[in-house]
Amino acid sequence: MSNNINSRRNFLGGLGAITAAASAAAVSKVAMAALPEPVIQTRPDTMPPLVPNTGRPYNPVVTLNGWTLPWRMNKGVKEFHLVAEPVVREMAPGFTAHLWGYNGQSPGPTIEVVEGDRVRIFVTNKLPEHTSVHWHGQRLPNGMDGVSGLTQVAIQPGKTFVYEFVARRPGTFMYHPHADEMTQMAMGMMGTWITHPKGAHPLIAEVDRDFVFLLNAYDIDPGAYTPKIMTMLDFNLWSWNSRIFPGIDPLVVRKNDKVRIRVGNLTMTNHPIHIHGHEFQVTGTDGGPIPHAARWPEVTTDVAVGQMRQFEFLADEEGDWAFHCHKSHHTMNAMGHNVPTLIGVDHSGVAKQITELIPDYMVMGERGMADMGEMEMPLPDNTAPMMTGEGPFGGVAMGGMFSVLKVRKELKRGDYKDPGWYRHPQGSVAYEWTGKLAEPNRSKSAGGKSMPLQQKNQAEVEVQVRKPTGKMHHE
Ligand SMILES: [Cu+2]
Numbered sequence: 251m252s253n254n255i256n257s258r259r260n261f262l263g264g265l266g267a268i269t270a271a272a273s274a275a276a277v278s279k280v281a282m283a284a285l286p287e288p289v290i291q292t293r294p295d296t297m298p299p300l301v302p303n304t305g306r307p308y309n310p311v312v313t314l315n316g317w318t319l320p321w322r323m324n325k326g327v328k329e330f331h332l333v334a335e336p337v338v339r340e341m342a343p344g345f346t347a348h349l350w351g352y353n354g355q356s357p358g359p360t361i362e363v364v365e366g367d368r369v370r371i372f373v374t375n376k377l378p379e380h381t382s383v384h385w386h387g388q389r390l391p392n393g394m395d396g397v398s399g400l401t402q403v404a405i406q407p408g409k410t411f412v413y414e415f416v417a418r419r420p421g422t423f424m425y426h427p428h429a430d431e432m433t434q435m436a437m438g439m440m441g442t443w444i445t446h447p448k449g450a451h452p453l454i455a456e457v458d459r460d461f462v463f464l465l466n467a468y469d470i471d472p473g474a475y476t477p478k479i480m481t482m483l484d485f486n487l488w489s490w491n492s493r494i495f496p497g498i499d500p501l502v503v504r505k506n507d508k509v510r511i512r513v514g515n516l517t518m519t520n521h522p523i524h525i526h527g528h529e530f531q532v533t534g535t536d537g538g539p540i541p542h543a544a545r546w547p548e549v550t551t552d553v554a555v556g557q558m559r560q561f562e563f564l565a566d567e568e569g570d571w572a573f574h575c576h577k578s579h580h581t582m583n584a585m586g587h588n589v590p591t592l593i594g595v596d597h598s599g600v601a602k603q604i605t606e607l608i609p610d611y612m613v614m615g616e617r618g619m620a621d622m623g624e625m626e627m628p629l630p631d632n633t634a635p636m637m638t639g640e641g642p643f644g645g646v647a648m649g650g651m652f653s654v655l656k657v658r659k660e661l662k663r664g665d666y667k668d669p670g671w672y673r674h675p676q677g678s679v680a681y682e683w684t685g686k687l688a689e690p691n692r693s694k695s696a697g698g699k700s701m702p703l704q705q706k707n708q709a710e711v712e713v714q715v716r717k718p719t720g721k722m723h724h725e
Pocket residue numbers: 488520521522575576577580651
């Protein structure tokens with residue numbers, strides 16, 4: 251996590267090091283007369299929570315590899331300024347994508363308000379085509395719902411529209427265009443909206459750490475910068491807030507902190523989000539908080555398309571706990587697909603011969619794919635390796651939707667700095683067995699009483715042989 255707030259342009263500008271808290275409300279008299287000056291973020295780091303210093307107090311969220319949009323208070327109305335524009339997003343170190351987003355990044359900044367707040371959002375369109383913003387999950391006047399053509403005129407390039415409503419319902423919401431959605435969401439236009447409860451709420455617990463991120467997916471050819479927008483299913487980059495492992499920051503929490511994680515899905519498939527070492531309860535959806543009697547413990551929760559799930563747990567086990575999507579193809583990056591299974595195929599000799607013809611030739615997968623995580627394979631420029639990451643015990647061989655929940659005793663309240671790798675207590679790490687191995691005691695009655703092995707007649711075993719037809723591919 252970076253504490254560099256200088257990368258945020260604040261309303262006053264040029265003041266140098268201004269704190270996140272101060273930038274939330276600092277507005278000059280000149281600015282009051284016009285639109286709020288848009289605040290632009292240029293970095294993909296997880297920014298510290300934006301502590302409010304105007305309006306009702308609340309415990310702010312931390313946006314994973316993201317930030318919260320400062321606002322100005324104008325006669326009792328919270329005013330925000332979103333700018334829809336092309337952005338350059340570093341998805342992982344060494345790999346940047348040319349996306350569309352808001353205020354310098356994809357996803358756009360998180361918007362945080364309090365139940366009952368009057369909100370005004372200025373949306374300026376700097377895209378080459380029209381857009382609109384839909385406020386997913388909000389109770390609002392129909393004409394503020396942001397569906398271009400249906401509830402409003404689309405925002406043409408260069409135009410600024412104003413959305414105004416009262417944040418009536420506390421919860422976790424999303425925002426995204428409702429104009430040329432296929433293109434604009436495939437290009438990364440989305441953001442999160444948090445409406446905090448205005449006081450103690452019977453179903454919304456107070457927590458020590460409150461994280462939020464969106465699930466998104468891209469199809470960017472190795473070596474390319476711009477997503478292919480026509481892709482429906484075969485995405486090759488599975489990201490959290492437009493970051494892929496090892497570019498996703500760890501979720502750093504203090505031992506015995508009560509933790510809430512809010513996850514919204516704006517991809518085109520479901521993602522079973524899985525945490526190690528702890529059980530959680532799903533405490534809310536974008537439809538609102540879940541009654542206590544309807545909650546049950548889980549270690550994985552499926553987040554379907556267009557849904558938000560918020561879950562909570564007590565982080566009472568120290569360590570570096572994997573936290574990831576449980577679809578194994580979603581924890582790898584581009585180039586991992588369309589490779590034939592070669593497990594058990596011996597390539598020795600062949601690779602050497604081919605290398606003489608094609609330098610850099612590499613055989614993939616004869617001992618499984620784990621080698622891929624460690625190989626120094628030449629990649630096209632601007633490409634994330636398929637599986638990578640160096641852990642304290644070797645290659646992690648992951649990509650995509652993978653991060654680490656780091657639970658530590660020694661952290662201070664509000665400290666989100668990466669504490670490094672976990673120091674395991676002596677004797678608490680899986681270790682190699684170096685003693686003798688017993689001979690396996692093989693089962694002699696595989697079918698039990700119903701199909702005793704001894705009575706099976708070998709001659710009755712039928713073998714089907716299918717001859718290749720002319721239509722099959724021959725290697
Ligand atoms: Cu997934």
